[in-house]
Amino acid sequence: MPPLPEVFSFMEKVLEKRREAGTLRSLRPMELMDGGRVRMGDRVLVNFSGNDYLGLSRDPHILKRGEEFARHFGAGATASRLVCGNLSCTEAVEKKIAGMKGFESALIMASGYQANLSLLAALCDRKTLIFSDRLNHNSLIQGARLSGGKIIRFRHNDLSHLEKLLCDAPEETRKCIVTESVFSMDGDVPDLEGLTRLAEIHKALLLVDEAHATGVFGDQGMGLVKPGMAHAVVGTFGKGAGVFGAYVAGPALLKDYLVNEMGGFVFSTALPPSVMGMVDASLDRMAEMDAERKHLAALGDQLRHGLQYLDFYTGASCTQIVPVMVGDTKKALALSAHLEKEGFLGVAIRPPTVPEGESRIRISLCALHSKEDVEGLIRAFSTFVHIQT
Numbered sequence: 001m002p003p004l005p006e007v008f009s010f011m012e013k014v015l016e017k018r019r020e021a022g023t024l025r026s027l028r029p030m031e032l033m034d035g036g037r038v039r040m041g042d043r044v045l046v047n048f049s050g051n052d053y054l055g056l057s058r059d060p061h062i063l064k065r066g067e068e069f070a071r072h073f074g075a076g077a078t079a080s081r082l083v084c085g086n087l088s089c090t091e092a093v094e095k096k097i098a099g100m101k102g103f104e105s106a107l108i109m110a111s112g113y114q115a116n117l118s119l120l121a122a123l124c125d126r127k128t129l130i131f132s133d134r135l136n137h138n139s140l141i142q143g144a145r146l147s148g149g150k151i152i153r154f155r156h157n158d159l160s161h162l163e164k165l166l167c168d169a170p171e172e173t174r175k176c177i178v179t180e181s182v183f184s185m186d187g188d189v190p191d192l193e194g195l196t197r198l199a200e201i202h203k204a205l206l207l208v209d210e211a212h213a214t215g216v217f218g219d220q221g222m223g224l225v226k227p228g229m230a231h232a233v234v235g236t237f238g239k240g241a242g243v244f245g246a247y248v249a250g251p252a253l254l255k256d257y258l259v260n261e262m263g264g265f266v267f268s269t270a271l272p273p274s275v276m277g278m279v280d281a282s283l284d285r286m287a288e289m290d291a292e293r294k295h296l297a298a299l300g301d302q303l304r305h306g307l308q309y310l311d312f313y314t315g316a317s318c319t320q321i322v323p324v325m326v327g328d329t330k331k332a333l334a335l336s337a338h339l340e341k342e343g344f345l346g347v348a349i350r351p352p353t354v355p356e357g358e359s360r361i362r363i364s365l366c367a368l369h370s371k372e373d374v375e376g377l378i379r380a381f382s383t384f385v386h387i388q389t
């Protein structure tokens with residue numbers, strides 16, 4: 001390879017800095033397998049890092065409907081929805097989502113990231129005050145930035161702080177409160193009823209991201225936000241639904257507005273029919289998986305109990321996401337490597353994904369895991385403690 005031109009040199013510096021701080025990321029090849037397992041090289045590990053919470057990513061009904069839709073409707077949508085990509089299968093899936101969620105309308109988006117980015121940019125303008133939970137996902141932060149609105153961060157899940165900030169804001173200014181219903185890196189939940197109340201009192205728009213609640217909580221697995229609670233909800237299909245894609249749900253007026261004003265919708269090719277077919281089947285499967293949701297909740301309790309007994313701190317987690325707080329980045333990497341040696345994939349999450357000094361192992365559970373899998377994982381954490389002491 002010839003030497004790279006000088007214009008690339010800043011990249012080397014950035015990567016070197018990351019290497020020194022232990023925050024350099026790199027891609028590793030892997031194959032997802034049945035039973036919540038993953039093959040990495042010649043080893044099969046129990047996968048405690050994926051978001052396939054119900055184990056639907058390899059579900060035969062879902063795969064079959066994807067094939068059927070592809071055969072019937074074609075490989076791609078060929079254009080954006082507003083041009084000639086508005087296929088009947090996409091409209092039907094949107095109706096199904098809205099019905100299951102109990103909202104007037106739903107609009108399918110390519111991904112949760114794209115949905116959050118373009119939704120916030122469409123809902124907020126330069127004069128809007130955006131009240132954003134301090135631990136909101138990067139896509140929500142970037143969306144708020146893109147809108148040009150003024151971002152006011154409130155302490156994580158602290159409604160008295162949010163209330164104070166709302167009271168300090170001029171009454172006539174447009175306001176938007178943004179939060180997640182299950183926090184991606186902490187596995188805790190906000191007081192959604194309290195947020196609804198504050199939004200009502202202060203005439204603020206309430207936007208809730210249900211990425212990690214979809215499939216796992218609520219009626220038919222459709223998340224924690226009930227009709228009447230938030231003005232706009234984002235749900236994703238790449239995690240608990242096991243497929244790909246996202247939706248925005250809200251009143252019909254919101255959908256009409258977004259179809260006209262949301263760049264990420266207007267200027268992007270519609271999702272392919274195979275994905276629509278798989279999402280359609282996944283919604284059917286999600287609706288009937290109460291037993292799996294119960295099992296997942298029990299695994300979460302078992303894991304938190306075992307870890308806390310070993311003196312690991314798991315924050316306010318009360319869901320299928322259990323952070324094991326380590327603090328130091330290099331120690332988190334050492335713990336992750338130890339788990340891998342013991343047969344478990346538990347990836348270390350480091351800054352800037354989490355705040356500085358809050359590196360952790362983010363354990364995410366899957367309904368395909370057994371009690372014995374979780375017992376084995378707890379044992380692996382305990383042997384790490386023994387090596388350290």
Ligand SMILES: Cc1ncc(COP(=O)(O)O)c(C=O)c1O
Pocket residue numbers: 111112113114116137139180184209211212236237238245246
């Ligand atoms: C809270 C939250 N919102 C949105 C996204 C993005 O969703 P997607 O993976 O569908 O782009 C993620 C992804 O990790 C997330 O954790």
